[in-house]
Amino acid sequence: MPSGLAALLDDVAALTRLAAVSLDDVGAASAKAGAKAAGVVVDDAAVTPQYVTDFKPERELPVIWRIAKGSLFNKFIILLPIGLLLSAFLPWAITPILMLGGLYLCFEGAEKVIHKLGHHQDVAEDVSQVQDMFALENERVSGAVRTDLILSAEIMAIALSEVASRPIAIQAAVLALVGLVITAAVYGAVALIVKMDDFGLHLAQKPSAALQGFGRGLVKAMPIVMSALAIIGTAAMIWVGGQIIIHGLAVFGFAGPEHLIHDIAVAAGAAVPAIGGLVEWLVGAVGAGIVGFILGSIIALALKALPGKKH
DSSP, rough: HHHHHHHHHHHHHHHHHHHHHHHHHHHHHHHHHHTTTTTHHHHHHHHHHGGGGTTTTHHHHHHHHHHHHHHHHIIIIHHHHHHHHHHHOOOGGHHHHHHHHHHHHHHHHHHHHHHHHHHHOHHHHHHHHSHHHHHHHHHHHHHHOOOOOOHHHHHHHHHHHHHHHHHHHHHHHHHHHHHHHHHHHHHHHHHHHHHHHHHHHHTTTSSSSHHHHHHHHHHHHHHHHHHHHHHHHHHHHHHHHHHHHHHHHHHTTTTHHHHHHHHHHHHHHHHGGGGGHHHHHHHHHHHHHHHHHHHHHHHHHHHTTTOOOOO
């Protein structure tokens, strides 16, 4: 009996060590995958606030929570199982699916730019004409969740590429952990940005003159920050979409655009060594953005020209 108990304890100890090693593997792989997806995460955080503007303060956090729940649904119910199935049975299909998503991002970003250039009506005037704010909220949430689906697919694909050679259980654990952490980080940051003016008003009521001044500064800065984020968010849709398309073309053997943009970016970075890395990234983003805007504009104008489409 003691020998049997000792054998059982040995088995438990072995399983514990195996679990610890597996958890270490998941943690390390998740950190590596999350770091590689950081660029898309920043884009996601820049895109989302534009969907939360024009609502009453008491509706801002509930709207963000609705979008965050939609993002979790995208990652855990749609993308995680589909990603694992594609990785196991149709790995070649991941790139064209991402390219379709990239085209959607290009289209949505380009459509916003075309609309802005073609209509000088202020967004606040558009919102003032909306009688049903609940319908507006649903429309904004749906749009945000659709955009999140594409950005989340890119994040999950990057994470999956880092663990493609690992067992399926490790892949699933890494994708789940990356998805959860990134969703919390993105929508936590969005909540802080959107409530910046409320925090400023709170500080402005404090007895300290310094806190009052800082609070008033936050309130005054809020419109500028939101306008900047709207511009950055639209640009992020276009350049991320362009990057997805360019990289997808390279995967399928048409690497000319990717090599051209890379060479120009490297040359620009070498011209200013002090900030070479930043310049190289900016030039690469602009190059991808140009490609994305051209493709998105073609799609937007083509859809607009369809019979029955409102002009």
